Amino acid sequence: MLSMHISIDTSALIRFFTRDIEEKAQKVKKLLDSDIDIFIPNVVFPELEYVLVKTYGVKRRELDTYYKFLISKNNLKTSKDIKIAVEIYGKTKLDMADCIIAAQSQKGLLASFDKDLLRAPGVKAYWK
Numbered sequence: 001m002l003s004m005h006i007s008i009d010t011s012a013l014i015r016f017f018t019r020d021i022e023e024k025a026q027k028v029k030k031l032l033d034s035d036i037d038i039f040i041p042n043v044v045f046p047e048l049e050y051v052l053v054k055t056y057g058v059k060r061r062e063l064d065t066y067y068k069f070l071i072s073k074n075n076l077k078t079s080k081d082i083k084i085a086v087e088i089y090g091k092t093k094l095d096m097a098d099c100i101i102a103a104q105s106q107k108g109l110l111a112s113f114d115k116d117l118l119r120a121p122g123v124k125a126y127w128k
Contacts, residue, residue, distance in 0.1 A: 006031075007039045010047040017048075017066055018056055032073065039077045040070060045085065046097040064090050088120050 008031070015021055016028040031038065045067065052058035052066070067086045070076055084103035089096055094116060101110070102120035109126040112118055118125045 004036070005039070006036060007041060008044070009041075010044045010051065013040075013044065013048060013070075014051055014056075017052065017058075020056075032076070035075060037075050037077055040082070042079055042082055042100060045082060045100065046095065049096045067096075084122075088122075092116075092120055094120060 008028075012024075012028045012031075015024040016032065019025040048066070049063060052063055053060075058066075064086075067089060071078055071083050071086050081100060081103040084106065085096065085099035088094065088099040088102050092099070094102065098114070098117050099120070101112075102117060102123050105124075106122045109124050110118065111126040113127075117123065
C-alpha cells in the first residue's frame with residue numbers, strides 16, 4: 001500500500017476551531033479523528049495565533065488549549081521544537097513566534113536584545 005504524506009495548513013485548522021464554515025469544519029474533524037498521520041508545519045502555530053486572536057477574538061487561555069490539543073493527538077505530527085514552544089507559551093506572555101525562537105535556542109545560546117524572550121524558560125543569552 002502506498003504511504004501518503006499529509007500536511008495540514010492554517011486555513012483548515014481555523015475552520016476546525018471556529019466552525020465558521022461547518023461543512024469544512026466537519027471535513028477537518030474527520031481527518032483529525034482518522035488514523036492518518038498528519039504533519040503540522042511550524043509556521044502554522046504563529047499563524048493560528050495571529051488569525052484566531054486578531055480576527056476571531058480568541059483569548060490566550062483558549063488558544064493555549066488549542067495548541068495543547070494539537071500536540072496531544074497521536075496522529076498529529078509536529079517538530080520537537082513546537083512541543084517545547086507550546087510549553088513555553090503556557091508559562092509566559094510571549095507570542096508563539098517568540099516561543100518557537102526560545103524553543104529552538106535551547107540547544108545553545110540566543111543572540112537577542114528582547115528582554116522578555118531572554119527570560120523564557122531554558123533560554124540562555126549570548127550577550128551578558
